[in-house]
Each structure stands twice: as C-alpha cells, then as structure tokens.
Amino acid sequence: MPRAQDKLKHQSKAGCTMDVSVETTSAIGRKMTVKVPAEQLDGAVAARLKRLARTAKIPGFRPGKIPMKVIESRFADQALAEAADEIISSSYREAINGESLDAAGPPSIEPKNLTRGEDLEFIANFEVFPEVPRTDIQDMPIERQTCEVVDDDIDRTIETLREQRTTYEAAEKASEEGDRVLMDFEGRVDGEVFEGGEAKDYPVVLGKGALLPE
Incomplete structure (x- = not known):
C-alpha cells in the first residue's frame, strides 16, 4: 500500500514550534513523528528541579537550602523522565488536533531522543476511525421479508407455550x-x-x- 507523509510545524502551548510528520501505514494506521525543541524539555526539567529543591529532604541539608548541584545529582533523571512523559502526552494531543486526526484508541509511543540539551523526539503509532461514505437511503431498494404460517406452525407454537406454562402438583402415584x-x-x-x-x-x-x- 502506498504511504503518504505530510510534514508540518505546529505551535505548542509552551510557545515552541514542534515538527510533526504523519505517515499513512494502512487504511486506518498512522505513524506520527513529533520533534519538540530542546528548550521546552530543558525548561520543564529545570522547573521540576526547582520544585524538588524546595521540598526534597537530604541528610546534612536544611529543606529549601539544598544546593542545585546536589539536587541535579540526585534527581536529574527523575525530573527528565517526568518532564519528557508530560511533554510527550501533551504534544501528542496537540499534534493530532493540529492534524485533524480522529484517533480510534491510545497510541503506541516510541521515544527516540530524551536527552537534555537536544530536541525531544518520539514516534506515535495509532489507528484512526475509518471514513464512512454518506449514503442516500431514500433511493435504496428495500425487500420486504414475508413468510407463510400454516396450521402445523400454530399447533407447535401452542404446544410449546403450553409446556412452558405447565404447573405441577404433588401426586401419590x-x-x-x-x-x-x-x-x-x-x-x-x-x-x-x-x-x-x-x-x-x-x-x-x-x-x-x-x-x-x-
């Protein structure tokens, strides 16, 4: 099946321009590649580290007085993972809305680059709802189904109803x-x-x- 790919740029909520390309992999399959500028990822990581610096408890330091270098060494990986997860989730939603895609279910996300100082890149594979053509039913032929009921059919139905409604009484026989x-x-x-x-x-x-x- 031929594959079509569109490359577009979208403005994210953070004010950064992200690159989006969509590839048609099947009648309903789509492969979307999204690249988010490094400054958005770095800013999100820095914001998380600052919040951690206010609340983290590390022996030998007073809460809120922990040097940022210590916070970085302890929590950099955690902050990066959380920031990347949030950006991927929000960027995916913005990208499918920007592309006017109606996803039929949750995507399969494949991170490609999650390195600080570099553009965040991920691939989302998902399916869209198929396009259903509009059909004018006014001119559609309708075949009326008919059936013939004979006396035997009536007798069998009556007998079935009689058996279904049978009542029983105790008997000494x-x-x-x-x-x-x-x-x-x-x-x-x-x-x-x-x-x-x-x-x-x-x-x-x-x-x-x-x-x-x-």
Whole structure:
C-alpha cells in the first residue's frame, strides 16, 4: 500500500514550534513523528528541579537550602523522565488536533531522543476511525421479508407455550412420562464423582431427555 507523509510545524502551548510528520501505514494506521525543541524539555526539567529543591529532604541539608548541584545529582533523571512523559502526552494531543486526526484508541509511543540539551523526539503509532461514505437511503431498494404460517406452525407454537406454562402438583402415584420428579444423582467417571456432576432435588421431566441415558 502506498504511504503518504505530510510534514508540518505546529505551535505548542509552551510557545515552541514542534515538527510533526504523519505517515499513512494502512487504511486506518498512522505513524506520527513529533520533534519538540530542546528548550521546552530543558525548561520543564529545570522547573521540576526547582520544585524538588524546595521540598526534597537530604541528610546534612536544611529543606529549601539544598544546593542545585546536589539536587541535579540526585534527581536529574527523575525530573527528565517526568518532564519528557508530560511533554510527550501533551504534544501528542496537540499534534493530532493540529492534524485533524480522529484517533480510534491510545497510541503506541516510541521515544527516540530524551536527552537534555537536544530536541525531544518520539514516534506515535495509532489507528484512526475509518471514513464512512454518506449514503442516500431514500433511493435504496428495500425487500420486504414475508413468510407463510400454516396450521402445523400454530399447533407447535401452542404446544410449546403450553409446556412452558405447565404447573405441577404433588401426586401419590407411580411416575410416568411427562411427570416432573425431583431426584438426587451423582455423575461418575471411572468410578469417581466429577466436579459439578452431582445434585439434590434436581427437577427432571420424564421423557424429555434432560439427563444422559444410563
């Protein structure tokens, strides 16, 4: 299948221009590559490190007085991962909105570059809803389905309804076909009772073949 690719630039909420390219991989498949400028990632990491500097607790330092170099050495990786995750999530939403794409589900995200001082780049693979052409149903032929009901059909239906609504009363007589009896039974395989193969006071209508033959 031929692949079409569009390359566009979009303005992110942070005011930075991000590069977006969309490749059609199938009728509903899309592969979107997004590149976010380094300054947006670096700014987000720096903001997180500053917040951590105000709240972090490290032995030997008073809260809020920890040197930024110490904060960097302890929390740089954490801040980078959190910042990148947030930027990828927001950039993906902005990119599909900017491209007027209607994603049918969550994307598969593949980070390509998450290095401070360099552009953040990731690939999002996802599917879009298929385009359904509008159809004028006014001129569509409609075939009316008909069926013939004969007396036998009516008789069978009446008999089925009669059986479904049958009521039973206790009787002091030998049971016969059509009677309902309550019975206890055990099902065995190689002489052993198997799970779910036993019951007590189980209602059975004689002659209906509800149980396995002996």
